[in-house]
Amino acid sequence: MDPLDKARDLLRRFKGDAYLFGVGALYEIGPWVRRAGNRATLVRGTFPGSDEYVRQIRSALVEAGVELAAEVRGARPNAPYEDVLRIHEELDRAGTDVVISFGGGSTIDAVKAALVLGAMGGRIDDYFGTDLVTKALERSGAALPAHVAIQTVAGSAAHLTKYSNVTDLSTGQKKLIVDDAIVPAHPAFDYETTLSEPKALTADGAFDGMSHMLEVLYGAVGKPHCALAAEIVEAGLPLILEHLPRVMADPGDRRGREALALATDLGGYAIMIGGTNGAHLTSFSLVDVLPHGRACALMNPYYTVFFAPAIEGPLQLIADIWRRAGLTETDFRALTGRELGVAVAEAMFAFARRVGFPTRLQEVEGFTTAHASRALTAAKSPQLRMKLQNMPIPMTAEMVDDYMRPVLDAATQGDLGLIRIVS
Template structure:
């Protein structure tokens, strides 16, 4: 049932702008030939990727696209240095369109390189919400076409309006949020995930889970809640039901498909609503944790803080974790903070099952300075959208009083020290 529902939701989301499933790479040439004759492919490099690159090149050639240049993708978390390198390569080639072929970092950096190449300026000009659209309107310029080919069940960057870029000198990640950077066409050949390493499989799945969970929390009480609930219930169910099995048997094709669909729906969720606490804090942990893992550690603690305002979402999420055996007692009669603690405990139990850390102090390289950096980042106007997405109204003045205990709880694994806003 979840598979059919997931595909129905993806059709609703992307219509004919998304090609996905097994053995779809060969369709790339036919799908993009209308965009021009010269293309730059920004591509990842990992074990086993070359046969797929060959498949893409052959399909492009068969479609009459002869001028094909390639540029290596970025290091993890899309560092600024790689953005400048790739942007310069785009300027040299002057392609008719771009293809990104990789995971979230490769796709994100291609979005940002398209912005810098097409619109000019400094990347700092575009961090925040709708800055790209404003520049397009004021300049009369437009982005060149970008076709995103995803290689991992993870961020759903191929489907969304987000581009994460990291300053490695400060260890801080910043975000472009703008519908103008949504790829013009998206593709995901599930075969690319079949040999994904265990760590990538876990991190990617929990990134998708966090997208759906955080948007669900943010949507509580909003007029679009029912749509988000429909998306998130399917997404979270697929990930929680199938991730442990894929970790035990990496060749489980049905499980791999479930993770692809579940994380793609996480992408749908973040196009309907926004993420909040887990994502906000994760941006300050890029030097010690993958994005998905950081969010997975943090979200149980934010769950307790948000609990009085998100009872309806918590009932749904709690039911999924109870059905899968991660919550032993009934939650029907629980409310508010007590409900939040029980659901958070279920999430922590799931994390333990898949081998994730459940507190920051267990992460190699973590120091208390990470908490201070996260609190400072939460006050940055360029990340204000995350505060605004909190299901509990959150102002800059509340950060030290309420966010600090959340992060200290996440450090120590102690849910009881989290304070709830009145």
């Protein structure tokens, strides 16, 4: 079977007929929105080439008999608090029964959070954590408006998931709403839109999708979703390893672009059956110096070594995929525990360097020890407890200084030997 067909089959298993995706999907967007309602507000990104796509959306809505009542500017990178509040206010004024988000993960995440505020009020901080939106909806009897989330970037899979990342720019800290209630009911992604992605954004998105798959697999050991997590990784990870270098060399590579979009969508599938953990948790404290995908790419090798004794099976699977892709000659089969983790981490470093990513925090412009301190403080926050709980070696807030600090020290200096293994 064509590897891309395998990825498509998995996505259909995930979403059935409730996902409009693939090359040319925007040609069907009018009827897709009409399924959700007949009066819409469009929250749109402003990336290069977006105006032409927005004109196509407007025309499609007219043909489908959907009134476009208002257009709202989307969010800046990392969905700042201020943008969420602005979008909430503009949606409230428009008062439509359907909200269309068109853009990357930040715009889609900002709309998710804005819809929560519109339905129930309060402060956005009231909803950071797990299932707090669902509980508030049950208490109030309110409902969220229909959300048609049209993704334009291969990466976060925000259009498919229960996550809304929102950033407090004053502190440089990202926080997270995790709730099935905010999953967009009408997701769409025309993979053609990724052809205009800059190279840096392409690589960041690919590594974000890779991190989703890897971290979920790490945390799935011994759990019911372990086999499915492995199946997703086996289908999605090779697409990134094979096609990201090709797309970086030739941004117009259409098959490569489709492969990366499918792979990162599979990353979205992964984080709907399991959860991310260490690298994502630390990345939330690096938003002012690193794009999200790049931060995860940098941190995952170090957490791989930390988790290694508990995830030997997943690491052998990942190592085999790396070897089949021709990216390493290491014989991982005789390795176990920390030694296996170090070997896999070194293979990860090599692939990151291939696309020009840093592999230690000291290489990152603007990074200071204050970022490490911020990450340790954030890890102890009840609002981010789910990331500690998702780790294959579950960690409590009391363990953060003893075990996470050495991981951050190792990542700062690029020295895997500094990582302390839980005995």
